[in-house]
Amino acid sequence: MKILFLNGPNLNLLGTREPEVYGRTTLADIEAEVRSKAKLMQVEVEFRQSNQEGELVNWIQDAKGKFQVIVINAAAYSHTSIALRDAISAVGLPTIEIHLSNIHAREEFRHKSLIASVCRGQICGFGSKSYILGLESAIYVIESNK
Numbered sequence: 635m636k637i638l639f640l641n642g643p644n645l646n647l648l649g650t651r652e653p654e655v656y657g658r659t660t661l662a663d664i665e666a667e668v669r670s671k672a673k674l675m676q677v678e679v680e681f682r683q684s685n686q687e688g689e690l691v692n693w694i695q696d697a698k699g700k701f702q703v704i705v706i707n708a709a710a711y712s713h714t715s716i717a718l719r720d721a722i723s724a725v726g727l728p729t730i731e732i733h734l735s736n737i738h739a740r741e742e743f744r745h746k747s748l749i750a751s752v753c754r755g756q757i758c759g760f761g762s763k764s765y766i767l768g769l770e771s772a773i774y775v776i777e778s779n780k
Contacts, residue, residue, distance in 0.1 A: 635676070637772045638701040639668065639765070640693055641683035642709035648734075659762040668765050677773060687715055694721040702779075703772035704729040705765070712737070712747045723752040728775045732768040733758035 641661060644651060649660035665681045672679045680701070684690050690711065697704055704727050711718050712731065722729045729752065736759030737744045750756050754775055757767045 635773065635776050636678045636680070636701045637672070637769065637776075638693070638697050638704045639665075639679060639681045639768070640690055640704060640706040640708070641681070642690060642707060642711045643685040645707060645709055646683050646685070664762045664765050667762065668769055671766055671769055675769075675773060677769070679769070687711055687717055691717050691721045694718070694725055694727075697727055698725045701727065702776045703727065705732060705768040705772050706730070706749070706753075707732045707734070707764075708749055709733075712749055713744055715748060719749045719752055722749055728754045728772075728779075730754055730768050730771050730775070731756040731758075732764045734761050734764055735759060 645661050648664070649658050661683060668679055682693055690708070694704065706729055708715065708718055708731070712733070731747060731749055731753040737747065738758070747756065755771060757764050757771065760767060
């Protein structure tokens, strides 16, 4: 089982960026926690982060045939990127959208996710644990497709 975790803009600043919203846990900390859990569950994970929309699109397109599920925290691109939405739709891999904060309880412009309609599900509001829930959900998707 191989799961691709994609992280969008500004997630490289976790731990210092708006800690009252996103916490003090860094992306490296989150990755280590997910890798540890994945190892126990005998699942291979790969983490990538980019501030560039096109790079995320390329990684989504390249995932077909290499990964069984994509878990994506597209960050601000969730609310703006038709390109990411179209890439997820075109590739056809089960994709799980995750967010650290509850996007539905924040500013109005964050309430709508353009990628949600082409994702298998959405997890938000659980801080860094959203990634663990994303991992568990991805494993569930893989096992239910067997």
